[in-house]
Amino acid sequence: MMTIRTTCLCILLIAMATSIALAQGSGISSGYPTPRNGFSASEQVGHGIYLRYCVLCHGVYGDGNGDTAQFIDPKPRDFTIATFKCRSTPTGTLPLDTDLINTLVRGVETTNMPSWRPLSDENRHDLIAYIKTFSERWKTEKSGEPIKIPAEPPVDIASIRRGHDLFQKVECWKCHGQQGHGDGPSASTLTDSKDQPIRPYNFAAAGNDARFKCGVTNEDLYRIFMTGLDGTPMPSFADVIQPNDAWDLVHYLRTLQVNRRGEENRVLKAAGGPAALKSAGDKQSANHPPAAPGEIKSPGGAN
Amino acid sequence: MPSRFCVRGKQPRPIHILAALLMLLLILSSTPGYAIPAFARKYGLPCSACHEAWPKLNSFGQNFKDQGYQLNNDRDSPIWMNPSYWPVAMRITPHWHYESLGRQLVDSGDGQVEQTVKTSGFDLTGIDILTAGTLAKNVSFLLVPSIDAGSGTIGFESANVRLDNIKGSPWLNFKFGKYELDTPLTEKRIMTLSNNGGFYQLWHYAPSGDINDFTVGENQLGVEMMGHSLDDHTRYAASLISSTNGNLGLPGGRSYDGYLHLSQAFMAGKLGLQRVGVYGVTGLRPTYFLTQDGVPIPGTGRGNKSFYRLGAYGNLYIGKFDLTGVYQHASDNVFLANATPANGELPEGAQGATWNIGTFEGHYVYSPKHFILGRYELVRNSRQPLSSLPSDFGNVDVFTAGYRFYPFINSRAGFAWHIEFSTLNMVKTADSGADQRSNSFFTGFDFAF
Numbered sequence: 001m002m003t004i005r006t007t008c009l010c011i012l013l014i015a016m017a018t019s020i021a022l023a024q025g026s027g028i029s030s031g032y033p034t035p036r037n038g039f040s041a042s043e044q045v046g047h048g049i050y051l052r053y054c055v056l057c058h059g060v061y062g063d064g065n066g067d068t069a070q071f072i073d074p075k076p077r078d079f080t081i082a083t084f085k086c087r088s089t090p091t092g093t094l095p096l097d098t099d100l101i102n103t104l105v106r107g108v109e110t111t112n113m114p115s116w117r118p119l120s121d122e123n124r125h126d127l128i129a130y131i132k133t134f135s136e137r138w139k140t141e142k143s144g145e146p147i148k149i150p151a152e153p154p155v156d157i158a159s160i161r162r163g164h165d166l167f168q169k170v171e172c173w174k175c176h177g178q179q180g181h182g183d184g185p186s187a188s189t190l191t192d193s194k195d196q197p198i199r200p201y202n203f204a205a206a207g208n209d210a211r212f213k214c215g216v217t218n219e220d221l222y223r224i225f226m227t228g229l230d231g232t233p234m235p236s237f238a239d240v241i242q243p244n245d246a247w248d249l250v251h252y253l254r255t256l257q258v259n260r261r262g263e264e265n266r267v268l269k270a271a272g273g274p275a276a277l278k279s280a281g282d283k284q285s286a287n288h289p290p291a292a293p294g295e296i297k298s299p300g301g302a303n
Numbered sequence: 304m305p306s307r308f309c310v311r312g313k314q315p316r317p318i319h320i321l322a323a324l325l326m327l328l329l330i331l332s333s334t335p336g337y338a339i340p341a342f343a344r345k346y347g348l349p350c351s352a353c354h355e356a357w358p359k360l361n362s363f364g365q366n367f368k369d370q371g372y373q374l375n376n377d378r379d380s381p382i383w384m385n386p387s388y389w390p391v392a393m394r395i396t397p398h399w400h401y402e403s404l405g406r407q408l409v410d411s412g413d414g415q416v417e418q419t420v421k422t423s424g425f426d427l428t429g430i431d432i433l434t435a436g437t438l439a440k441n442v443s444f445l446l447v448p449s450i451d452a453g454s455g456t457i458g459f460e461s462a463n464v465r466l467d468n469i470k471g472s473p474w475l476n477f478k479f480g481k482y483e484l485d486t487p488l489t490e491k492r493i494m495t496l497s498n499n500g501g502f503y504q505l506w507h508y509a510p511s512g513d514i515n516d517f518t519v520g521e522n523q524l525g526v527e528m529m530g531h532s533l534d535d536h537t538r539y540a541a542s543l544i545s546s547t548n549g550n551l552g553l554p555g556g557r558s559y560d561g562y563l564h565l566s567q568a569f570m571a572g573k574l575g576l577q578r579v580g581v582y583g584v585t586g587l588r589p590t591y592f593l594t595q596d597g598v599p600i601p602g603t604g605r606g607n608k609s610f611y612r613l614g615a616y617g618n619l620y621i622g623k624f625d626l627t628g629v630y631q632h633a634s635d636n637v638f639l640a641n642a643t644p645a646n647g648e649l650p651e652g653a654q655g656a657t658w659n660i661g662t663f664e665g666h667y668v669y670s671p672k673h674f675i676l677g678r679y680e681l682v683r684n685s686r687q688p689l690s691s692l693p694s695d696f697g698n699v700d701v702f703t704a705g706y707r708f709y710p711f712i713n714s715r716a717g718f719a720w721h722i723e724f725s726t727l728n729m730v731k732t733a734d735s736g737a738d739q740r741s742n743s744f745f746t747g748f749d750f751a752f
Contacts, residue, residue: 068714
């Protein structure tokens, strides 16, 4: 007759053996749909990682309709249309793998997408490989060529003034507002490519560690408005702004981040502050001078 | 002065066994661990994002914790939360368990005899009430009220505030209050729940009769300075803690304990993240108190004597399999080890106690839904408190195996079926001088919401 101890041991062993056997038959990540045939080893691994980390927001089918998507604003990316905000490639083209990996590492500011820096490089590559299986575009199109970014010229008041003029000329203020608060006259009407309301980026709300959706550096900011954020109302200005002029806009936009201690704000302050920009003769500027440091009207939401 | 152990040959006094049992009871009555669905709800992430299998953290979860329960984006501040959000989670495990304790002394017609005591029944673990999150960006907190399942007494297992990323640097964080020491194997996220396997010998073992109450496993009162690289590969944690072993009130010995933990991780290709580290803790404990009418006066501890614990470990990942090996050397001053006041006379043959502990814990995470665990712990006394004791007296071997099945994974709640067996052998601790073996079998439903 078996003792209770022996019985317990038997139960434990049988339970473990049964569970392992069941698990073996349920695909790479048991309990979830088994990966479709034809997946590469990397895609198979990526599938498991996707189910662990991503599926709840981006959904089993990668369409951005995961269980928690209804609670998230902005909505998770729909991988089935292969449209990505953060790219080094021209608008309308597919991003490089490194663009997607950079997004994973960095996260996407002002959204629920966190930084996945703790994942290993291998895991990130596998994950990207799997994400690319959601859209046929990856099979029929090649990634675009990265845009060329000229070396950044020194920051001076002349550059900031030219950037200010450019800001008026290409009507950035219509969405971002004259003071960069994201409260321009068009702001409330903006929607993304899936008709979801979307808010323009609020430059003034950024602190000293200011981050954009697609990076933190001046080069990242340059890239953002020269490639555009596909899937959002933020267009590419590559056809409107000359490459070297784009640096002027970068320098001016940095002055809208009034709480940031940067070279641009230091140069502007030394030149007399926002009043120094009025000499550019822009009427819009005269009517709506850029905010002085500390004059933040509304904290919070930005896109 | 005769040896304390010579009263009944080489056996410990019943009071020591009682003390050991009380310590075991204390350990078992503590809440089992942290798994905080409130975080999953806040960020909309599944449990599996932060836990290899909850409550065990993965590298992403460890990074989240090290950043002060923050993802380091603009959603960290509570201002982003829906006003109805309340950062509270609860966890409890209704279960059935079987216990057998070998060679227990029981009364019989002919005096006392040794026999194995066996019992089984349905039971509950202590409840976790976990409140944690951010008070503001880079100001985080953890509050864990604990309710003793037996007496209903309410205490605070954890209560701390942490200033995160001071000066914008992940290398400088301060935690203040009652908290778990930053250890290589955490009992607050232990994957085993049985009476034998639900705690680490590593953090609780002490030689029989030792009056040093310090245990690494108890949450401590103090301040921690902690830092880490952005990817968490390099970590350090240094703590200055009251010498109360986490109990409230002023320290008895008017001294502080110090703890330091350093670790470095590196990627090994497709194998995954490997980590090695060292840790150490040292402190003092009083051996007697000033008295008033013969009653010890709190806070007047005198005759402080020292102790230390030093350890090194490696955490090896091979894909879905991971193995952690920890070696620890421990030492208690001769007065502590022999429960003798520093102004008193030591028993004959008294010596400082030293012992070594090895812990090997392996996990196989087939998927976030299937988790298999095996653990082997061994305690080897290298110097007994009394030279007359057998060199292997009180040595311990524990083997634990378990499996957890998570039928679903979402951002609202966690649920797991848990099954575990653990067997423990203590050398020569029975009254007859034979080994004592105890077995635990545990199965139940572990849930958190």
